[in-house]
Amino acid sequence: MTNVRKVMIQMLVILVLTNLSYSVGNTISHPFNVSKVLTITAMFAMNEYSATFVATKLALEHINLNPDILPGYYLNMSWKDTQCDPSIGLKNLFDELSTPPIKIMALGASCSHVTEQVTRFTKEFKLLQVSPSSSSPVLSSKSVYPYFFRTIVSGDAFPVIMLDICRKFGWKRVSILNEKQEFFTAGSLALIKTAETRYQISVASSQEVDSDQDPYLALLTIRKTGNRVILAGFLPEMGRKIFCQAYHMDMTSPNYIWIIPDSLPKYWWRIHGNVTLRHSNKFCGRKEMDHAVKGYFSVSDYPIATKLYENTVSGFTPSKWLKVYKEYQQKHYPNYTANEQYAGYAYDAVWCIALSLNNSIRPLHKNHGTKLEKFVYHSSDFIDTFVSQMEELKFMGISGSVSFTFRGNRIGAVRVGRIQGSDLQNVEIAIYATFEESPVWKTTAIQWGTPGNSVPKDRPTSKIMTVSIPLELYVAIAVSVLVSVSIASCTLIFNIRFNKILTRCIVNSKLNSILAIAAIICCSCIFLLASDKGIIGYNAELTKISCWSQSIILCLGFSIGYGALLAKIWDIYKIQTTAEGKLVRGTKNWQLYLMVFLVCVGNLLVVILFSVTDPIVIAERNYTEINADISAKLTGGLPEESLVTYIARYCVYQYSNIRLAVVSILNGILLIIGIVLSWKARAVVLPISNEAKYVGFSIYNVALFSIIGSVLSVTTQDRPVSNFGLTSLFILVIVFVTMFLSFLPRIYYVWKVVKANKQKAHESINDDRESATMKYHDEAKIKRRLSQNEVRNEIDRLNTSISQLVNQAAVLRISLHKADKQVNTRRISTLGFVMYEKQPSNCGVIFVENIAETDSFSSVST
Numbered sequence: 001m002t003n004v005r006k007v008m009i010q011m012l013v014i015l016v017l018t019n020l021s022y023s024v025g026n027t028i029s030h031p032f033n034v035s036k037v038l039t040i041t042a043m044f045a046m047n048e049y050s051a052t053f054v055a056t057k058l059a060l061e062h063i064n065l066n067p068d069i070l071p072g073y074y075l076n077m078s079w080k081d082t083q084c085d086p087s088i089g090l091k092n093l094f095d096e097l098s099t100p101p102i103k104i105m106a107l108g109a110s111c112s113h114v115t116e117q118v119t120r121f122t123k124e125f126k127l128l129q130v131s132p133s134s135s136s137p138v139l140s141s142k143s144v145y146p147y148f149f150r151t152i153v154s155g156d157a158f159p160v161i162m163l164d165i166c167r168k169f170g171w172k173r174v175s176i177l178n179e180k181q182e183f184f185t186a187g188s189l190a191l192i193k194t195a196e197t198r199y200q201i202s203v204a205s206s207q208e209v210d211s212d213q214d215p216y217l218a219l220l221t222i223r224k225t226g227n228r229v230i231l232a233g234f235l236p237e238m239g240r241k242i243f244c245q246a247y248h249m250d251m252t253s254p255n256y257i258w259i260i261p262d263s264l265p266k267y268w269w270r271i272h273g274n275v276t277l278r279h280s281n282k283f284c285g286r287k288e289m290d291h292a293v294k295g296y297f298s299v300s301d302y303p304i305a306t307k308l309y310e311n312t313v314s315g316f317t318p319s320k321w322l323k324v325y326k327e328y329q330q331k332h333y334p335n336y337t338a339n340e341q342y343a344g345y346a347y348d349a350v351w352c353i354a355l356s357l358n359n360s361i362r363p364l365h366k367n368h369g370t371k372l373e374k375f376v377y378h379s380s381d382f383i384d385t386f387v388s389q390m391e392e393l394k395f396m397g398i399s400g401s402v403s404f405t406f407r408g409n410r411i412g413a414v415r416v417g418r419i420q421g422s423d424l425q426n427v428e429i430a431i432y433a434t435f436e437e438s439p440v441w442k443t444t445a446i447q448w449g450t451p452g453n454s455v456p457k458d459r460p461t462s463k464i465m466t467v468s469i470p471l472e473l474y475v476a477i478a479v480s481v482l483v484s485v486s487i488a489s490c491t492l493i494f495n496i497r498f499n500k501i502l503t504r505c506i507v508n509s510k511l512n513s514i515l516a517i518a519a520i521i522c523c524s525c526i527f528l529l530a531s532d533k534g535i536i537g538y539n540a541e542l543t544k545i546s547c548w549s550q551s552i553i554l555c556l557g558f559s560i561g562y563g564a565l566l567a568k569i570w571d572i573y574k575i576q577t578t579a580e581g582k583l584v585r586g587t588k589n590w591q592l593y594l595m596v597f598l599v600c601v602g603n604l605l606v607v608i609l610f611s612v613t614d615p616i617v618i619a620e621r622n623y624t625e626i627n628a629d630i631s632a633k634l635t636g637g638l639p640e641e642s643l644v645t646y647i648a649r650y651c652v653y654q655y656s657n658i659r660l661a662v663v664s665i666l667n668g669i670l671l672i673i674g675i676v677l678s679w680k681a682r683a684v685v686l687p688i689s690n691e692a693k694y695v696g697f698s699i700y701n702v703a704l705f706s707i708i709g710s711v712l713s714v715t716t717q718d719r720p721v722s723n724f725g726l727t728s729l730f731i732l733v734i735v736f737v738t739m740f741l742s743f744l745p746r747i748y749y750v751w752k753v754v755k756a757n758k759q760k761a762h763e764s765i766n767d768d769r770e771s772a773t774m775k776y777h778d779e780a781k782i783k784r785r786l787s788q789n790e791v792r793n794e795i796d797r798l799n800t801s802i803s804q805l806v807n808q809a810a811v812l813r814i815s816l817h818k819a820d821k822q823v824n825t826r827r828i829s830t831l832g833f834v835m836y837e838k839q840p841s842n843c844g845v846i847f848v849e850n851i852a853e854t855d856s857f858s859s860v861s862t
Helices: 003-022 048-065 086-098 114-123 159-170 181-197 218-227 236-248 286-293 320-333 342-367 381-392 472-498 499-507 510-531 541-574 589-613 656-680 691-715 720-816 822-838 841-861
Strands: 036-044 073-081 103-107 127-130 149-151 173-178 200-207 229-233 257-263 296-300 394-397 402-403 414-419 424-431 461-466 616-634 636-653
Touching: 036 086, 048 073, 048 320, 048 342, 048 541, 073 342, 086 103, 086 114, 114 127, 114 181, 127 720, 159 181, 159 229, 159 257, 159 296, 159 414, 159 424, 173 181, 173 218, 173 236, 173 656, 181 200, 181 229, 200 218, 200 394, 218 236, 320 342, 342 381, 342 394, 342 402, 342 822, 414 636, 472 510, 472 720, 510 541, 510 589, 510 720, 541 589, 541 616, 541 636, 541 656, 541 691, 541 720, 589 656, 636 656, 636 720, 656 691
Parallel strands: 036 073, 036 103, 103 127, 127 149, 173 200, 173 229, 229 257, 257 296, 461 636
Antiparallel strands: 296 414, 394 402, 414 424, 616 636
């Protein structure tokens, strides 16, 4: 009866404890033959780390069946799913700690960023916490997380291994690229410090990318440094973006070497399907992502002990345990397979809790007179004992030898792998076992993908080059200069040749000749601009002489040219119109020449004064670029770029700002005067149509392009090629436009005058031809008249003789007819004699004929 009563009481106690356990969450039942239950709280991320839950349950079964571990106690577990969300994790932990039974220790969480939050909360309850999968370096801070331990290797160990990989393959320069998360940031700071102090590896660039940011700019910055080794840290989502962008920027293996601390799931780059980049609107499918990740090095903790056939604290060898775990998982939880590489860490974490509790039984009783079942929150006695026992703990677990540093970090093995092969397996390259002096490398397993399977370089081939003007640019500018000089020379010859015609233009035509000479001087200075920029090699003294000559000659050319334009517009401005409408100049020629001389002397004095008091200094600017154009020849189909360091040399002055200010003020005043005069003189009417406007436009052209060209010349002085190209371009533009505006109207005027003169000459020749023709006709006419007169004179003589005979006959007849016709005959004869006396001989002949006819008529009538 007594035994039955005892059994009934024992069953009642077990039933009550079981109901209490299930009332606060998921729990694990216990056998009937124990009287004390110790409950731990556990936090899992069932969507990503479900395998750790399976391993935890398996560990609890093995512990509770082991009579040497926690004798008289049953280790129970109450667990929650955090979903890898810090807010859910905090809520679950609050629920766990605010409801019975009391949780003596905490297991988890699975995700580092959840663990960072919940561990701050467990610290306030003085609750020891062990995580099997949180590797964030942030958790290594003992002041912030004094009661935290982990069976996974801390991320603090990974930077050292990553740098050791670089040293193994002779890589001396690296770049760092991290997602902007606290645990990655902390790791990168430690990485930089360790690289420079311990490994003598220089960090050329360290970039961070926000979780919602496009990694393009960060990768572009790394690419500009020329480094080929990239140490990266990121979560899976950002990792897919980074490798997709790297694929489109050709920053993948074998040209680039990626090393990342890989606590990511298997084939993590294929999760969630395709990747789309917002910056470039580019796309990466599975094929592109597989190509992008191929060849990266992974640094991760070693999930299974290196000695597979050595017994562990659980009594299983690692190889035997793997079989047991698989059978247990397939029998009870066939769907819980996520991140199975962490199963060994979870199994060992439960054993850490059990062993530390087991080892704390005697110290608690001896030092504090208490027991495990009397644990309460906020107790310094319990937490100090638990921490002390955990720090002293050392055993062989499924994941290898388990022990902790004073920071709670696992002292364990680290695995170096590489994604390679057609199936993209993470091939083991090296094992860093803590208790071994040197790692075990399997370099023959590496498939570099380079010609001869040689180790890639950490940077392109380095070259040092002096910046010089490209031959193509120099030839193009030189041809333009020769054309400009030829045009200026032709205009000068034109101005001299047609000087007599151009003197009619009122404005002094010799100013245009001065302008043409200035154009030739300015264009010739362009050859000197190239002499100090590497076109003929480098010599310090020759470069200084060249720079000095440039400033003097360019100043001289500008002063002569602008002085001529200023004198010309002043000459136009002073022209007056008389009352008769004639144009009268208001200035003398010597005044105009004096104006040009004063402008030249003023500018030259300033330049020479500064050149003497402020000597020229040769400065250098170095910059580095990746130059594919001068890269080495393709070797085995693999392009190899060159990292070129350019040395740009240029002339500077110690007091260049003062020099620039004085020259700018002086010439600025002259430009303003010219602009004002151009505006006022725009309406002056000259023999050459719109000449006043053309001169004004020339001054506007010089003012505008001189200001722009000066600013660009100063801002680009440390870039010789740009400086030469822009300065030459603006000089040529000023010369071309000024010559065009100054000479084209005059050329047109001369053409019109010459054309008019030719027309007059042609008309004169025609007049001469007409006069000669008329003269010829007149002479012929005179000759004809002369011959006709001779005939007429002969006729007249004969007529006269005949007339005399007729008259004599008439007298005889008259004497015979004195009778009845006396009156008529008298009248007729009288009229005939009168006419005869008054008319020429022809008339006399006619008269005689008439008389004869009359006589005949009279005779007939008689």
